[in-house]
Amino acid sequence: MKLPEGTEWVLHCAASLAQLADGDAASTASLATYFGLPPAYLAKHLASLVRAGVLTGTTGPRGGFRLARPATEISVLEIVEAVDGGADPYLCREIRQQGRGALPAEECQEPCILATTMRRAHEAWRTSLASCTLADIIDTLPPEIPDRTRRLLSRESA
Amino acid sequence: MKLPEGTEWVLHCAASLAQLADGDAASTASLATYFGLPPAYLAKHLASLVRAGVLTGTTGPRGGFRLARPATEISVLEIVEAVDGGADPYLCREIRQQGRGALPAEECQEPCILATTMRRAHEAWRTSLASCTLADIIDTLPPEIPDRTRRLLSRESA
DNA sequence: GCAGATCTACTCGGATAGGTGGTGTCCGAGTGCCTTGGG
């Protein structure tokens, strides 16, 4: 069970975008340079965030990505599930209904207790991530960081 | 993020082994027949449980697998991590220290807040699974099930 | 000087190859039970 490597990338990218001034955007190239990442592959993951409604992307000069909503309304869970897909890691294939020991269908009205246990754990994971927003993240940063981020992500810093 | 398909297999196998009489064992072949699974691949996963100390395997006639400890002392978490490896799904590569925006090492004494958030969620997941033992699982089964399991897993039922 | 059309450069988005880890299978080493022969 492992998350795509791009998960860390988009989390840091989203946190950086949350530090920009309203209406400002950062391109894939500038974010890739900022974190030392492969630009083409990073673009693929950022596109996933756009599809999920977390970011908006504008083309043309001065374009790039920005948050689709205020940072207080974007949870870490949304970002992670946007890049990972959000499927339950445990997939119940109902093997209790297969093989020699197959239970009759009428005894399987209720979901498998093991699947329920695994689902409950996954819900605990999701709840933990849903309770943390991007605003919570940047609130923990030292106060001088946002200025630094804005400066280094701007085009004039080339 | 997905768990190996064998996770469901070993969970059901462990739950079935917990229903056997003390000292009794079930072979890979009988478990594979019971659930309609590929025997060779199932054996691979059961071997993982032996390495993790959840099961013990005895060779020779009347051999097979049995629980290494009482069902009350085996958590679902142990079984899942035995087959999956138990690594944190989120791997922090410290990209905050790379690229143009790299932070100096002295500002990175404390772990990355994003990594901490992801770790906290993983701990919530682990805690949820650790609180459920095999005994809890079989306690929820209808009372006639253990007898049925013992009967269908025994060698004489060929 | 100003307005409009054009042109350019920059941006995202999807379609296209390659590598790593899970999936699936096989065969060999080891062990406990059963048989069989003798006492």
Next chain:
DNA sequence: CCCAAGGCACTCGGACACCACCTATCCGAGTAGATCTGC
């Protein structure tokens, strides 16, 4: 009848191919701004 030695069938454990998904890259479609020309 009892015992011991040999044979055997059954079991697990590790080593070997295959396939799907993540990784990585490229090029094309579209757009906003800048430029240039004519009025």
